[in-house]
Amino acid sequence: MSDTPLLTIAERPASPPSARDFRSDQEVRWCPGCGDYAILAAVQGFLPELGLRRENIVFVSGIGCSSRFPYYLDTYGMHSIHGRAPAIATGLAVSRPDLSVWVVTGDGDALSIGGNHLIHALRRNVNLKILLFNNRIYGLTKGQYSPTSETGKITKSTPEGSLDHPFNPVSLALGAEAGFVARTLDSDRKHLTSVLRAAAAHEGTALVEIYQNCNIFNDGAFERLKAPGTRDEHVLRLEHGAPMRYGPAGVRTVVRDPGGGLRPGAADDAAVVHDAHTSDPVPAFALSRLPEAGGPTPIGVFRSVRRPTYDGAVAEQGRRVRAARGPGSVADLLGGGDTWTVPAPFGSEAR
Amino acid sequence: MSQRVTSVSRVVIRFAGDSGDGMQLVGDRFTAQSTLFGNDVSTFPDFPAEIRAPGGTLPGVSAFQIQFADHSVSTPGDAADVLVAMNPAALRANLGGLPRGADVIVDTDEFTGRNLVKAGYPAGVSPLADGSLAGYRVHAVALTALTVGALRSFDLPRRDAERGRNMFALGLLSWMYHRPTEATVAFLREKFARRPELAAANVAAFTAGWNYGETTESFGGGYRVASAPREPGRYRTITGNRALAYGLIAAADRAGLPLFLGSYPITPASDILHELSRQRHFGVTTFQAEDEIAGIGAALGASFGGSLGVTTTSGPGLALKSETIGLAVSLELPLVIVDVQRGGPSTGLPTKTEQSDLLQALYGRNGESPVPVLAASSPGDCFGAAVEAVRIAVTYRTPVVLLSDGYLANGSEPWRVPEVDELPVIAPAFATGPNAVDADGTPCFQPYLRDPDTLARPWAVPGTPGLEHRVGGLEKADRTGEISYDAANHDHMVRTRRAKVDRIARGLPPLVVDDPGGRAEVLVLGWGSTAGPIAAACTEVRAAGGAVARAHLRHLDPFPADLGELLGRYRRVLVPEMNLGQLAGLLRARYPVDVESLTQVRGMPFKVAELRTAIEKVAADV
Numbered sequence: 001m002s003d004t005p006l007l008t009i010a011e012r013p014a015s016p017p018s019a020r021d022f023r024s025d026q027e028v029r030w031c032p033g034c035g036d037y038a039i040l041a042a043v044q045g046f047l048p049e050l051g052l053r054r055e056n057i058v059f060v061s062g063i064g065c066s067s068r069f070p071y072y073l074d075t076y077g078m079h080s081i082h083g084r085a086p087a088i089a090t091g092l093a094v095s096r097p098d099l100s101v102w103v104v105t106g107d108g109d110a111l112s113i114g115g116n117h118l119i120h121a122l123r124r125n126v127n128l129k130i131l132l133f134n135n136r137i138y139g140l141t142k143g144q145y146s147p148t149s150e151t152g153k154i155t156k157s158t159p160e161g162s163l164d165h166p167f168n169p170v171s172l173a174l175g176a177e178a179g180f181v182a183r184t185l186d187s188d189r190k191h192l193t194s195v196l197r198a199a200a201a202h203e204g205t206a207l208v209e210i211y212q213n214c215n216i217f218n219d220g221a222f223e224r225l226k227a228p229g230t231r232d233e234h235v236l237r238l239e240h241g242a243p244m245r246y247g248p249a250g251v252r253t254v255v256r257d258p259g260g261g262l263r264p265g266a267a268d269d270a271a272v273v274h275d276a277h278t279s280d281p282v283p284a285f286a287l288s289r290l291p292e293a294g295g296p297t298p299i300g301v302f303r304s305v306r307r308p309t310y311d312g313a314v315a316e317q318g319r320r321v322r323a324a325r326g327p328g329s330v331a332d333l334l335g336g337g338d339t340w341t342v343p344a345p346f347g348s349e350a351r
Numbered sequence: 352m353s354q355r356v357t358s359v360s361r362v363v364i365r366f367a368g369d370s371g372d373g374m375q376l377v378g379d380r381f382t383a384q385s386t387l388f389g390n391d392v393s394t395f396p397d398f399p400a401e402i403r404a405p406g407g408t409l410p411g412v413s414a415f416q417i418q419f420a421d422h423s424v425s426t427p428g429d430a431a432d433v434l435v436a437m438n439p440a441a442l443r444a445n446l447g448g449l450p451r452g453a454d455v456i457v458d459t460d461e462f463t464g465r466n467l468v469k470a471g472y473p474a475g476v477s478p479l480a481d482g483s484l485a486g487y488r489v490h491a492v493a494l495t496a497l498t499v500g501a502l503r504s505f506d507l508p509r510r511d512a513e514r515g516r517n518m519f520a521l522g523l524l525s526w527m528y529h530r531p532t533e534a535t536v537a538f539l540r541e542k543f544a545r546r547p548e549l550a551a552a553n554v555a556a557f558t559a560g561w562n563y564g565e566t567t568e569s570f571g572g573g574y575r576v577a578s579a580p581r582e583p584g585r586y587r588t589i590t591g592n593r594a595l596a597y598g599l600i601a602a603a604d605r606a607g608l609p610l611f612l613g614s615y616p617i618t619p620a621s622d623i624l625h626e627l628s629r630q631r632h633f634g635v636t637t638f639q640a641e642d643e644i645a646g647i648g649a650a651l652g653a654s655f656g657g658s659l660g661v662t663t664t665s666g667p668g669l670a671l672k673s674e675t676i677g678l679a680v681s682l683e684l685p686l687v688i689v690d691v692q693r694g695g696p697s698t699g700l701p702t703k704t705e706q707s708d709l710l711q712a713l714y715g716r717n718g719e720s721p722v723p724v725l726a727a728s729s730p731g732d733c734f735g736a737a738v739e740a741v742r743i744a745v746t747y748r749t750p751v752v753l754l755s756d757g758y759l760a761n762g763s764e765p766w767r768v769p770e771v772d773e774l775p776v777i778a779p780a781f782a783t784g785p786n787a788v789d790a791d792g793t794p795c796f797q798p799y800l801r802d803p804d805t806l807a808r809p810w811a812v813p814g815t816p817g818l819e820h821r822v823g824g825l826e827k828a829d830r831t832g833e834i835s836y837d838a839a840n841h842d843h844m845v846r847t848r849r850a851k852v853d854r855i856a857r858g859l860p861p862l863v864v865d866d867p868g869g870r871a872e873v874l875v876l877g878w879g880s881t882a883g884p885i886a887a888a889c890t891e892v893r894a895a896g897g898a899v900a901r902a903h904l905r906h907l908d909p910f911p912a913d914l915g916e917l918l919g920r921y922r923r924v925l926v927p928e929m930n931l932g933q934l935a936g937l938l939r940a941r942y943p944v945d946v947e948s949l950t951q952v953r954g955m956p957f958k959v960a961e962l963r964t965a966i967e968k969v970a971a972d973v
């Protein structure tokens with residue numbers, strides 16, 4: 001078998017593509033007003049920045065409203081089955097390290113039916129960019145509570161209020177050894193684009209939680225974080241190396257809690273400086289729990305730490321074995337081990 | 352040596368001991384020696400599901416049966432001529448099936464009061480002393496003591512020295528049957544290359560066993576089993592799992608595709624994962640996934656990217672993969688799903704064999720979801736069946752289920768090593784450019800425009816400029832592949848996917864019928880691993896003057912085009928299966944033939960004698 005990869009890595013495009021080049025001819029079929037439109041526009045606007053040709057980009061999705069995403073991008077794409085996109089994308093990314101592979105998923109797809117695949121993709125650190133649209137509800141099945149819905153949520157399947165305790169996707173990802181974890185908002189195109197940029201630049205699995213409004217079944221779930229009157233009070237914009245301040249004119253601070261976590265501090269307290277690159281996942285985890293401690297909701301990059309990628313390690317191991325053993329010979333493989341020969345009978349033609 | 356050597360034409364030996372006694376290794380080595388000598392062989396490892404059941408108990412007994420002969424054999428034999436029992440439990444567990452007159456070799460050192468009780472004998476009773484072995488030729492050998500004595504010059508802890516008794520037993524049996532020993536000596540030196548003192552001790556125990564046979568009077572001059580005539584060629588012994596792994600590698604090589612295995616460990620399929628993991632230099636990537644679903648998901652993702660995606664499993668795992676197989680049917684991408692069947696339902700009998708996943712493989716999915724299904728018929732045939740599965744998957748852009756089973760997976764037989772150029776050429780024929788024109792005349796790519804012959808769709812892999820397209824599990828419009836909920840289109844697509852699988856039959860060779868006299872009125876039709884027992888039973892029926900025809904199915908969907916006509920030629924059709932009649936039911940539904948079903952689900956292959964009786968009964972009734 002030849003030593004060269006099956007497909008040569010395609011070169012960079014001669015003329016830079018535009019957002020229009022990434023738009024497919026399919027009619028977009030989300031509900032009018034759905035937050036998915038804004039995310040789609042932001043992604044289409046961002047993809048030219050990757051500097052890759054369309055044919056070298058693949059979007060893989062599962063099932064749910066968000067998972068229709070690949071149909072609307074003129075790249076290669078697969079709309080797969082519920083929860084399995086990270087597994088499918090893992091096989092693709094490992095076997096084709098020359099591709100840029102993106103996973104689009106939702107809170108039900110990624111955290112309920114597909115929870116196992118998500119945590120294992122993060123642990124392995126396969127070169128995948130996972131965009132998790134979190135609207136805290138099941139949209140496509142028409143309004144049941146999801147694993148990120150708040151306890152007590154009244155939905156069609158929980159008329160008396162849900163009893164489940166929700167996942168915090170950022171905490172979950174950090175617990176699953178994720179090297180890159182970020183959160184952003186569907187409506188803040190600039191912030192969303194900056195997070196996509198950071199995720200794309202990260203080598204390995206990047207998990208981006210995107211708070212997405214489902215205006216049909218869970219309208220206004222993130223309104224506090226978006227409305228001009230409340231957002232400053234409730235959003236902490238993370239910046240690596242910057243002190244964690246929020247509130248109108250940045251008057252509020254985030255400080256260390258003696259119990260080990262983080263909590264809101266007083267205006268004149270020394271704010272903790274955000275370090276997204278520390279190898280210790282504890283600060284990022286504490287940050288992910290800040291709202292539970294009465295603090296604001298952080299958006300931005302919680303953690304961005306490099307460690308060897310799984311697909312890189314697979315390729316490297318393959319190269320090492322081939323260097324040591326040479327390319328395989330099927331004839332030698334089949335005829336290996338203890339063999340014996342039965343001669344042709346005397347006088348007959350030898351094979 | 353003046354002792355007389357007795358010539359026999361075939362022998363069945365059953366090596367039995369505790370799971371930790373190394374009986375599988377002894378069996379493997381005896382097999383290798385016998386094939387190198389030129390006998391035909393067929394083997395059957397029979398071990399418990401527990402890794403180490405409590406020592407000395409009945410559930411902990413592990414056995415290895417081998418039949419070797421001066422003629423062609425296709426089964427490991429119904430009953431043993433020689434039982435080697437390393438402890439009381441091994442004797443008790445295997446005495447039931449042993450015909451009177453058989454040789455029984457026991458390690459007397461193990462027949463202590465405690466071990467007898469552990470094996471379930473009443474206190475104070477030893478089968479060596481109570482006359483219950485009357486009618487057997489019992490060879491009471493102090494195997495442990497003799498081994499420890501032979502290894503006295505080695506500076507080994509007593510426990511390690513005792514462990515050499517399996518090699519002593521192998522040496523003794525090798526002497527009894529005049530087996531060549533060089534390969535085993537070389538094997539031991541290589542196996543213990545890092546611990547030369549252990550290598551030397553094992554060789555010494557092996558040699559001591561041989562010498563014991565030669566000096567003791569108890570075994571006469573031993574036996575001679577002449578070599579079996581064979582087609583000229585180069586041979587090796589191979590297990591089904593290894594042959595299957597080699598078939599995948601060879602076929603991927605023929606197709607020029609990198610092989611990607613996504614798999615989750617499961618008995619009895621894991622050895623395929625192990626074998627492929629050792630062959631990275633062939634461009635093989637093995638991915639041990641987090642679960643069965645991820646295993647097939649990753650394989651399908653790799654197929655989308657232009658690799659040959661493969662997943663390996665057993666029945667419970669196949670159940671978990673159903674939804675992804677359905678997606679592969681809808682995506683129409685090459686994918687090979689290997690199911691090494693075991694006893695079911697549920698966890699069932701993990702280490703025992705059965706053929707009860709046929710209907711699951713054919714129908715275990717939602718919707719009309721046709722998947723080609725093939726089955727291997729012998730350990731060596733797992734190679735050819737794997738090549739055929741890859742050929743169909745790649746040529747027709749379809750998932751293919753390849754059925755093996757526990758008996759084939761672990762059993763072994765001599766296998767003629769094929770020349771690489773005997774293997775079929777497999778052409779992936781990736782799409783490289785537009786295949787249609789738009790309404791306005793511009794060239795475009797239609798991912799579901801089909802090849803008129805095979806009905807296969809183009810395989811356009813990411814990285815190919817201009818062919819960007821989206822696929823998914825939603826119903827697709829004919830040709831363009833866009834999402835379509837149109838009723839007429841759905842009807843057309845459902846029928847087309849079925850028709851594509853049916854097209855495979857056009858390229859299949861005619862069925863081979865084995866009916867030497869040409870006058871049989873009874874046909875025995877089998878599939879999968881029943882091939883060996885059926886062939887042996889038919890040979891016996893004919894040797895007794897009867898007439899019977901035999902045919903065997905490799906393709907279960909689609910059936911070969913000439914199957915209906917073949918069934919119609921016989922007055923009676925008997926279908927033996929290790930399930931409750933799954934193929935028989937399919938045949939009755941499909942063809943106007945009243946097939947008769949012969950079934951057993953005991954976790955073991957059919958006994959030749961049972962099959963022979965059943966065939967003769969049907970034949971007598973024609």
Ligand code: SF4
Pocket residue numbers: 029030031033034035036065066135139140213214215216217
């Ligand atoms: S149901 Fe909600 S998430 Fe789904 S498309 Fe409509 S608004 Fe968007």
